[in-house]
Amino acid sequence: MRLILEKRPQASRLMYFSSPLLAIVLTVIVGGLIFAAMGQPPLRALYLYFIDPITNLWSIEEVLVKATPLILIGVGLAVTFRANVWNIGAEGQLTAGALMGSIIPILFTSWQSPLALFCMLVMGMIGGALLAAIPALLKVRFGVNEILTSLMLVYIVHLLLDWLVRGPWKDPFGYNFPKSIGFDDWHLLPTFGDGRVHLGLVIAIIIALILYWVMARTIKGFEVRVIGAAPRAGAFAGFSQAKMVWFCFLLSGGLAGLAGIIEVAGTIGQLQPNISPSYGFTAIIVAFLGRLNPIGVIFAGLLLAVSYIGGEGVQIELGMSDKTTQVFQGMLLFFILMCDTLIHYRLRFLKGNGGQL
Amino acid sequence: MIDYEAIMLTIITASTPLLLAAIGELVVERSGVLNLGLEGMMVMGAVAGFAMAQVTGSAWLGVLMAMFAGVAMSLLFAFLTQTLVTNQVATGLSITLLGLGLSGLIGSGFVGMPGVKLESVSIPVLSDLPYVGTLVFGQDPLVYISIILVIGVSYMLKRTRMGLIIRAVGQNHNSAHALGYSVIKVRYACIAFGGMTSGLAGAYLSLVYTPQWIENMTAGRGWIALALVVFSTWLPGRLAAGAYLFGGVWILGLYAQGMGVPIPSQLLSSLPYVATIIALILISTNRRLSVINTPASLGQGFVPDR
Numbered sequence: 001m002r003l004i005l006e007k008r009p010q011a012s013r014l015m016y017f018s019s020p021l022l023a024i025v026l027t028v029i030v031g032g033l034i035f036a037a038m039g040q041p042p043l044r045a046l047y048l049y050f051i052d053p054i055t056n057l058w059s060i061e062e063v064l065v066k067a068t069p070l071i072l073i074g075v076g077l078a079v080t081f082r083a084n085v086w087n088i089g090a091e092g093q094l095t096a097g098a099l100m101g102s103i104i105p106i107l108f109t110s111w112q113s114p115l116a117l118f119c120m121l122v123m124g125m126i127g128g129a130l131l132a133a134i135p136a137l138l139k140v141r142f143g144v145n146e147i148l149t150s151l152m153l154v155y156i157v158h159l160l161l162d163w164l165v166r167g168p169w170k171d172p173f174g175y176n177f178p179k180s181i182g183f184d185d186w187h188l189l190p191t192f193g194d195g196r197v198h199l200g201l202v203i204a205i206i207i208a209l210i211l212y213w214v215m216a217r218t219i220k221g222f223e224v225r226v227i228g229a230a231p232r233a234g235a236f237a238g239f240s241q242a243k244m245v246w247f248c249f250l251l252s253g254g255l256a257g258l259a260g261i262i263e264v265a266g267t268i269g270q271l272q273p274n275i276s277p278s279y280g281f282t283a284i285i286v287a288f289l290g291r292l293n294p295i296g297v298i299f300a301g302l303l304l305a306v307s308y309i310g311g312e313g314v315q316i317e318l319g320m321s322d323k324t325t326q327v328f329q330g331m332l333l334f335f336i337l338m339c340d341t342l343i344h345y346r347l348r349f350l351k352g353n354g355g356q357l
Numbered sequence: 358m359i360d361y362e363a364i365m366l367t368i369i370t371a372s373t374p375l376l377l378a379a380i381g382e383l384v385v386e387r388s389g390v391l392n393l394g395l396e397g398m399m400v401m402g403a404v405a406g407f408a409m410a411q412v413t414g415s416a417w418l419g420v421l422m423a424m425f426a427g428v429a430m431s432l433l434f435a436f437l438t439q440t441l442v443t444n445q446v447a448t449g450l451s452i453t454l455l456g457l458g459l460s461g462l463i464g465s466g467f468v469g470m471p472g473v474k475l476e477s478v479s480i481p482v483l484s485d486l487p488y489v490g491t492l493v494f495g496q497d498p499l500v501y502i503s504i505i506l507v508i509g510v511s512y513m514l515k516r517t518r519m520g521l522i523i524r525a526v527g528q529n530h531n532s533a534h535a536l537g538y539s540v541i542k543v544r545y546a547c548i549a550f551g552g553m554t555s556g557l558a559g560a561y562l563s564l565v566y567t568p569q570w571i572e573n574m575t576a577g578r579g580w581i582a583l584a585l586v587v588f589s590t591w592l593p594g595r596l597a598a599g600a601y602l603f604g605g606v607w608i609l610g611l612y613a614q615g616m617g618v619p620i621p622s623q624l625l626s627s628l629p630y631v632a633t634i635i636a637l638i639l640i641s642t643n644r645r646l647s648v649i650n651t652p653a654s655l656g657q658g659f660v661p662d663r
């Protein structure tokens with residue numbers, strides 16, 4: 001038996017929409033097998049993981065809180081990957097945005113006005129975009145591989161955050177814990193009612209809708225799609241590859257930075273050594289699961305947010321490792337890529353060596 | 358008084374995992390495939406090696422198990438990118454994410470346990486020589502294996518028929534296919550070799566470097582190894598020089614911290630990553646060096662037409 005690929009005359013619409021669902025089903029099945037192999041009741045574990053988080057108001061709120069940064073970063077990466085530009089350092093850009101935006105609440109505590117909060121968000125975007133500008137510049141100017149540089153910067157900026165919260169930005173009355181001062185009320189995002197969901201979610205969804213419109217209806221969106229699908233055709237059409245690299249990095253970096261300051265000013269309320277459970281890397285999966293389409297990213301962001309809460313659920317209820325989340329997320333990306341092959345190819349099984357002439 | 362011999366020894370220890378992972382990836386990239394899953398394969402090797410050594414008490418069985426785990430992960434990558442022609446960048450990332458997660462899950466029971474260390478060989482008489490004794494004749498076995506691998510790969514690529522086929526496949530897969538070589542089989546084999554050396558690199562971390570299991574203990578070494586391959590311009594000799602240079606930078610940071618240099622420890626810890634970026638810039642600005650050996654089909658999927 002041999003497995004061969006046969007190119008479809010046209011990309012399959014059906015597979016385009018059903019491949020993420022197929023990937024989710026495969027993830028659930030293999031996930032169940034992994035639970036069973038670790039001696040856990042698979043059905044109960046799967047229920048705790050995927051269903052339990054959306055059965056009560058408290059955890060639904062948590063899902064929305066976690067979906068906020070995933071959607072924000074995911075839409076930027078969706079556009080970026082569409083253009084065949086590879087920014088995989090969103091985790092670092094998130095941290096850079098959080099640092100830059102926190103300058104106001106930490107160093108200018110007395111500036112208390114709604115404008116301060118607005119400036120924090122803008123500075124967050126600038127912080128993320130500035131960090132993303134480094135791989136963009138190196139790529140355009142010297143042809144340095146953007147994957148490696150954007151990733152190295154993640155480690156560097158994490159160490160910078162670590163230094164700041166243990167050194168100059170440490171709360172002097174914080175019993176020597178590596179944390180900054182808690183932000184003033186003026187420097188926190190307003191929440192809905194008494195809950196945990198904050199304004200960030202609205203911002204994320206608005207930005208996703210805007211980017212959907214940009215991608216579907218504007219020249220810029222067309223340019224992104226052409227350069228991504230056929231760079232030579234893009235060059236003949238007069239689209240600049242270098243400008244596209246800049247555009248993608250500044251956009252996705254800025255949005256990751258915005259997600260960072262929103263996470264700090266909306267969810268955490270201060271700086272600490274760990275501000276993100278790898279949102280920047282998980283957003284890569286969000287972008288692919290959402291078909292590199294901003295609307296799709298909203299749904300994918302919600303699903304991956306469930307995977308975080310579900311991971312916490314099995315950790316508390318069944319005493320499993322917190323790494324369960326990462327395993328599910330990794331599997332999901334793996335299976336989406338696998339199923340996406342079916343969009344352009346049919347699978348054929350040949351007996352023996354029959355297909356060869 | 359600084360003990361130069363001790364410093365040299367620690368540099369070799371810090372460089373070897375980079376060298377092991379990078380020499381495999383060099384062969385993979387020479388065949389035209391970009392496997393960004395190095396970090397994931399390495400960390401799986403580390404946990405599998407540690408677990409096996411822990412259960413059986415034999416470090417060597419641990420090394421074998423680590424190689425096996427690395428190959429298993431790499432075959433997942435190969436199946437997707439070669440058989441199903443998925444995007445290599447994204448697939449490599451998924452292998453890294455999966456590896457980091459799975460290794461944490463498998464290793465959660467092993468955190469904090471004292472490990473089994475792979476003993477250094479010590480050639481009698483020779484290792485007692487002054488200055489160079491331990492340095493040349495008293496290393497752990499994996500150091501020698503890494504050096505043998507570098508020499509072997511260099512010879513294989515340059516002087517053998519197999520090396521010629523691998524390079525042909527990496528330069529132009531359509532021509533190689535037309536000549537009758539099975540592009541996909543060659544690439545499968547190269548990817549599996551890369552998985553094996555990544556597994557070895559992982560084993561080095563959990564059985565020699567720090568004989569215990571720590572979550573995410575690869576700490577970006579897989580990515581630095583990837584950068585090293587670019588830095589080496591796909592030449593094994595240059596790769597080895599680069600690996601020892603990077604190991605040196607890594608150790609420099611540790612020593613400076615140990616000697617109480619008044620610089621924040623985080624700045625010193627960031628040195629290897631900064632050095633990686635600088636190295637990439639230096640090599641990329643030199644067009645002649647960076648283009649001449651780049652495999653022309655790097656990162657492109659291949660579907661044989663029928």
